[in-house]
């Protein structure tokens with residue numbers, strides 16, 4: 001018998017309510033045992049229950065909900081206990097459940113895994129559920145909900161269906177060599193494969209926006225020492241995340257802060273000021289600053305307005321045309337209204353007076369939204385796992401198209417189908433035959 005599993009469904013710690021979830025064939029029995037054999041509540045109706053332990057000692061007064069199989073999250077019998085969220089109550093109830101025969105504590109992700117195994121969701125939906133739980137910003141929440149609703153699963157399954165169909169048509173002619181593959185049928189098969197390849201390529205070529213939206217867009221603040229990089233980080237983060245001082249070379253380690261810019265997640269990094277450092281710790285800091293600047297999705301270059309119109313060469317060498325350039329300390333130097341650095345428009349800024357901060361925030365938000373939203377109606381690829389499988393699929397399709405023999409082409413199409421199926425976790429059954437019999441009248 002499948003073991004019945006249980007675990008707290010709410011985060012640990014003191015809370016008004018804590019929920020314990022039980023899933024498996026013994027879920028109802030477990031509830032009965034906890035409630036001294038009181039009648040089971042009606043399905044999907046909250047009922048007040050008195051939870052008691054050994055010798056009838058009361059442990060808590062709470063609510064119980066039953067979701068009989070298969071209409072439950074996992075597809076199994078599920079019981080939810082809504083208890084008071086204290087450590088003492090939770091520990092007592094967990095101990096009582098552990099003591100019951102056939103019950104054990106769930107492993108991480110095991111409820112969702114059972115939901116997948118019972119056909120309640122595909123792998124992309126299971127992943128989306130994890131993303132929704134981790135979501136910190138509105139855009140992350142929207143992406144996760146959309147994927148949980150099956151947007152990616154539908155896209156990948158539709159592609160897979162089209163591939164299976166092309167493969168079935170090709171195999172039909174391989175299996176029945178007396179039948180010539182009519183040129184029109186051959187064109188249809190390869191036309192469909194070509195169309196699919198193009199759609200997959202454009203889905204892959206999305207600037208990684210779905211994956212970035214999960215992780216946050218990485219922005220590195222770079223600039224010469226004392227330009228006010230840490231001051232700017234603190235102003236954007238609205239807290240004293242990094243140490244600010246008038247000593248050049250204050251920042252050494254990279255300091256990351258997580259920001260929500262217009263609903264989009266951003267990881268903003270403050271870095272060491274760039275210069276020829278005399279001392280080893282500072283030069284290690286500068287090495288880290290350069291490395292971070294290279295890995296970042298976007299560079300925010302801060303020049304020192306007190307030096308204007310001179311600009312720092314070390315920083316300049318890291319500024320590309322996607323970088324956002326600001327000239328800070330505009331309150332000190334003779335910084336013009338619309339400065340240009342190396343021909344690139346820059347924003348005059350003063351973290352001290354607040355000048356330019358709103359404009360900078362607006363520009364940053366627009367840039368981030370542009371990188372992460374993509375503005376397209378199609379759902380975004382969200383994981384490296386999907387990317388790897390899709391790339392494998394596209395490679396197999398390219399090989400199939402180049403193959404001389406139909407048998408070899410069919411083998412590559414089969415590999416392509418398998419690669420796609422891995423994304424959603426679908427296994428192949430006798431689908432090929434189904435399609436053949438639906439679309440062909442073999443034997444006529």
Ligand SMILES: Nc1nc2c(ncn2[C@@H]2O[C@H](COP(=O)(O)OP(=O)(O)OP(=O)(O)O)[C@@H](O)[C@H]2O)c(=O)[nH]1
Nearest residue numbers: 225226227228229230231245249250251273351352
């Ligand atoms: N007048 C003026 N001073 C500023 C401004 N922004 C920062 N400062 C001052 O400039 C000095 C250096 O600021 P930081 O934020 O530590 O500069 P940094 O670029 O992080 O410096 P390092 O970490 O050493 O590379 C501090 O004394 C700040 O108070 C500004 O807009 N105007």
Ligand SMILES: [K+]
Nearest residue numbers: 226245247250
């Ligand atoms: K400093």
Ligand SMILES: [Mg+2]
Nearest residue numbers: 229230250251
């Ligand atoms: Mg600093």
